[in-house]
Amino acid sequence: MTKTIPATLIAGDGIGPEIMQSVTTVMEALEAPFLWDHQSAGVGAFDQYGTALPEATLDSIRRTGLVLKGPLTTPVGKGFRSINVTLRQAFDLYANVRPTQTIVPGGRYENVDLVVIRENIEGLYAAMEHYMAVDGDPEAVAYGAGFNTRAECNRIVRFAFEYAIKNNRKKVTLVHKANILKILSGLFLHEGRKVAAEYEGRVALEERIVDACAMELVIRPENYDVIVTTNLFGDILSDLTAGLVGGLGMAPGANIGEKMGIFEAVHGSAPDIAGQGIANPLALMMAGSMMLAHVGRQDLSKRLDGGMKQILQVEGLRTRDLGGKATTQDVTQALLRAIQ
Numbered sequence: 001m002t003k004t005i006p007a008t009l010i011a012g013d014g015i016g017p018e019i020m021q022s023v024t025t026v027m028e029a030l031e032a033p034f035l036w037d038h039q040s041a042g043v044g045a046f047d048q049y050g051t052a053l054p055e056a057t058l059d060s061i062r063r064t065g066l067v068l069k070g071p072l073t074t075p076v077g078k079g080f081r082s083i084n085v086t087l088r089q090a091f092d093l094y095a096n097v098r099p100t101q102t103i104v105p106g107g108r109y110e111n112v113d114l115v116v117i118r119e120n121i122e123g124l125y126a127a128m129e130h131y132m133a134v135d136g137d138p139e140a141v142a143y144g145a146g147f148n149t150r151a152e153c154n155r156i157v158r159f160a161f162e163y164a165i166k167n168n169r170k171k172v173t174l175v176h177k178a179n180i181l182k183i184l185s186g187l188f189l190h191e192g193r194k195v196a197a198e199y200e201g202r203v204a205l206e207e208r209i210v211d212a213c214a215m216e217l218v219i220r221p222e223n224y225d226v227i228v229t230t231n232l233f234g235d236i237l238s239d240l241t242a243g244l245v246g247g248l249g250m251a252p253g254a255n256i257g258e259k260m261g262i263f264e265a266v267h268g269s270a271p272d273i274a275g276q277g278i279a280n281p282l283a284l285m286m287a288g289s290m291m292l293a294h295v296g297r298q299d300l301s302k303r304l305d306g307g308m309k310q311i312l313q314v315e316g317l318r319t320r321d322l323g324g325k326a327t328t329q330d331v332t333q334a335l336l337r338a339i340q
């Protein structure tokens, strides 16, 4: 089959190249339609070009609007800001979508199948911070502020409801802290209710205060379907939900804008195991599956998901992070057989 969809591929730092190799090998076998444009970013790019996000990479992303990205190291002290945050803001990637599903049997939870949709640009991540001096101590008081706009609250909640309809999901939970942050979180809640009213009868609405939601997610995660929330709460809750189903090695994510999608694993570059061939490639593989569905190739996405279920549930394959001994290469080979 001809490859017709241009897509930017960034292998990334640390374990990035190892897990990306696994994903592209499997994509090739699936005859995925992507025409890869290989670009660099992160520490590798910084060392080679003096910038962690070269102009050529940005140009490629502008051109393709579609990216599969390995993890990027944000070095402490090298003086560049997080590329992930830069990309989100540069390309208005306002929705962060993180599905969580029980695939590995025998874990703590058997029936988790939920999606956290996190607002990606505003909220307390605006990080408007400063100190205030008191009695000669210049750092006596630390201030932090954030902002939410009506337009963005509307856009992210609408995205969540549209996602629910498209993916045959039944309920959206608005997660907030409007009892305390009456203005900042209140605007999100009020705008969310307005949007939800437009979907009445099609998708159910539920509201939860974030602390109660965190507790319930641990006790009864199977009660949740789609969660939509603001930036900081979404960041924390989506790591929590990854922990429910086997940890970061099993958690994919997508950053979505109006005309753009960047697909990645939730985990970082794992420098402690880089180069050893033991990283779990499945989080990035799942991100690849989301990318296939995003471009309308649900057929290939389902085949890939089926392959992953087969090797985990039937063959019992486990990388080290899941308590086993399988290598990255073992997973690749098993998947190649499973998707035939």
Ligand code: NAD
Pocket: 015, 070, 071, 072, 073, 074, 075, 084, 248, 249, 264, 265, 266, 267, 268, 269, 270, 271, 272, 273, 278, 279, 280, 281, 283, 321
């Ligand atoms: P990390 O996610 O890289 O690693 C945390 C732990 O999980 C480590 O013990 C690691 O070995 C393990 N782990 C992670 N992914 C794994 C996988 N696929 N298979 C097996 N084990 C895995 O988090 P960290 O150590 O805090 O961060 C390392 C670097 O990654 C930092 O520079 C950080 O800024 C960056 N980071 C990047 C992204 C991204 O690009 N999206 C996300 C998070 C962190």
